[in-house]
Amino acid sequence: MAARTVRRATAAILTGAVALTAAACSHPGNGAAGSGGPKDSAVVGIAYEPDTLSPLLGYGKDGNSKIFDGLLAFDADLKLRPALAAALPTVSADGLTYTYKLRPGVKFSDGKPFTAKDVVFTYRTVLDPKTNNPSRTELDALEDVRAVGDDTVVFTLKYPYAPFAERTVLAIAPEHVAGRQDVNNGPFTTKPIGTGPYVLTGWSKGEKLTFQANPNYWGGAPAVKKFTMAVIKDDDVRATRLRAGDLDGAILPPNLAANFKTDKTKKTYAATTYDYRTVTLPTHNEVTGDTAVRRALDLAVDRQAMVDKILEGAGKPAYGPVPTGSPWFAKGTERRHDLAGARKILDEAGWKPGPDGIRVKNGVRAAFPLWYLSGDKLRQDHALAYASDAKKAGVEITTQAGTWEVIEPRMKTDAVLAGGGSPGDPDFDQYLLLKSALAGDGFNNMAWYDNKAVDRALEEGRRTDDPAQRRAAYDTVQRELVKNPGYTFLTHIDHLYVVADRWTTDAGDLTTQTEPHDHGLASGPWWNVEDWKPKGSGATAK
């Protein structure tokens, strides 16, 4: 702890005293958590630990951090609602100016008021090239941000970007703390201060993060006073500690979650996701670059079998980055498993079966390598199933494992079993995956997909705010993907959580949000732990 001002120290002591009182009232026993533990504390097991808790370095960029708030936040259905902003933004007619009025009376957990200056500081710092923020590209559209008085923030964009409001769920850092130290390595990266429902009380790296309810939270003090995230990388150990009562909830792979089905005291939640697994079909490979081969593989693959066998039912067939359950999904673009159809397409395109059953056209064998990330069992299973399905249509796929360092230089010509997915706007995934100008730019457009109709539709989709026009644009993209699939999308994977059946919310049972590819800290049923109430004890006023 560095030297602090008297005011901050006082605030810290006060917060601590309140926390202690709260803890003392609610802890008649020895503080042991678990199923029989105090009802106002919750302990969950997570598999990944964040690298940093500083929003300036990328933490909380997708909203829903327990320590911070963004101007806006997502609800359970991923609809935007105001958080630090008093209302949704007003957008200028040309789509280039977004104006936010701020919620009055909000304070950081150290007692200092939150103002427009903090918003400007946060966005400007993220945009600063000296800040080591790997997600800066997401704010590419942002030209400038400025404060008008203490309670209004105006964003100016370089080009009209319809989903911009969804980027403003970015967590806001306090300028009076984070602005006075090294952005990349200062103490703020591990000892953050925010406006959120919880205050970080400890981060023992590799072990756990502990949170205390923020008694002055603008949304009302949470009923769950203590919240702990235990970092347990090993799936088996996490399951063991959940069973032992050391944890109240945990994320688990399907096979381990299945063991808790008979446990009456626990509930399993399957979060639907945008987390897809796909095979890239590089344009620069003479086999996968052939539209006939792409279309044939799209039909030859048995997606339902992958969901049933590999995911044990916890997932859905995928036909594009947009999950079939999303309102943005273009109905009618589902492809049935049709091996005969696949063979017919290849026959008509001149890919004739050779002596070994593998098709040949103009001396080119219908064969290509497929890379997957070594050590990732799920990707390996998908790759093997895909290769076996392709073989039945006469296409030979050699699966190979490697690290990203090995795979990346080959992405231009070799197929890769890739994963990804960010919920929210259809622009987020599709633009990066399919825009021809982004081919080979980092990990964007890994397949070097190049389709003028798709390019046009992607631009239309992000430049207009009109819902009907946007829908038409993304329908076009999805229909083009049927005609010329640059990727074979395989599955969208459910994330499974097992949680002790001890809590409820005003709206009823616990819920999950639609989740992205990577497991954020606040994914899972505890995405809204601040709204949880202990079951049965009569809901306490929030």
Added chain:
Amino acid sequence: MSRRLPWGAMARMTGRRALAAVPVLLGVTLAVFAVAAASPFDPVKAYAGTAGLTASQENLDQLRANLGADRPWLTRWWEWLGRAVTGDLGDSSVMRQPVADVIAERVGWSALLAATAFLLAVTLGTALGVLAGRRRGGLLDRAVSSAAYTLEAAPAFWLGLLAIWFFALKLGALPAGGLTDTASETVTAGQVAHHLVLPALVLGISQLPWFFLYVRQGVGDALEEDPVRGARARGLGERTVLTGHALRSGMLPMLTLIGSRVPELITGALLVETVFSWPGIAAATVQAAVSVDFPLLAALTVLATAAVLLGNLLSDLLYGLADPRVGFDG
């Protein structure tokens, strides 16, 4: 045993070893930078994590420049060395905080775990080894020896899972992991002691066979040597024979072992810390290595090398004390 300790000779040996340690440590850090630079891992990808999968090339290039990953490793080593000499260990890219903070937060917990486990392995291993060596082929010897061979083959993480299953799940007697109760925010000595039992036990038990087998062999052999037979012939009591003669020469190989087991202890601690979510330095070491986090990796390597050198010094000092014929480095 009532002779005065040869302080002067011991101090001279320690001094000589300390001087020799300087080039060793320099060489080790140079090698770490070279090996890390040659490794296929990319520090920028490691830093960016999943965000790197959607970042533009421009963003990634900027990161590379900010992290200094675009400069030759020899330059980076020289700069690192220059600052390290003044006490500035640099910033860890993977932990987003100064290296000194990373180490200060964690090294104590690792040291506590390793020291407890080591003490357990040495005392228990020696005691069992003496008992078994006294009567080779006896019931105790056969039981403990076969257990020791089995343990030597058992990986530490597997023992850890087994221990969690039995003590935490079946008996509910001990916590399954962490430094303190999962829901607790303060670190109290009682809680740490309670949580230390299982990981220290597992790490200690995984090291124990080495000490046990060495002592058993040493004591057993010593009991068959001429001086012992002579002592017995002179009618000395069994206890005197054992402590005065057999133990002294029988324990010698074990003293060497103490030094050479330090590296094993460090790698063993890595697995045990992972299984028990112990917030020690081991996990940071792996992360630093796969993320090519030069400053953190170099600092941790210096620490580990120093631990090994110290371990060797300690065992040589003990050896010299136990057997005056060996002396202290000539």
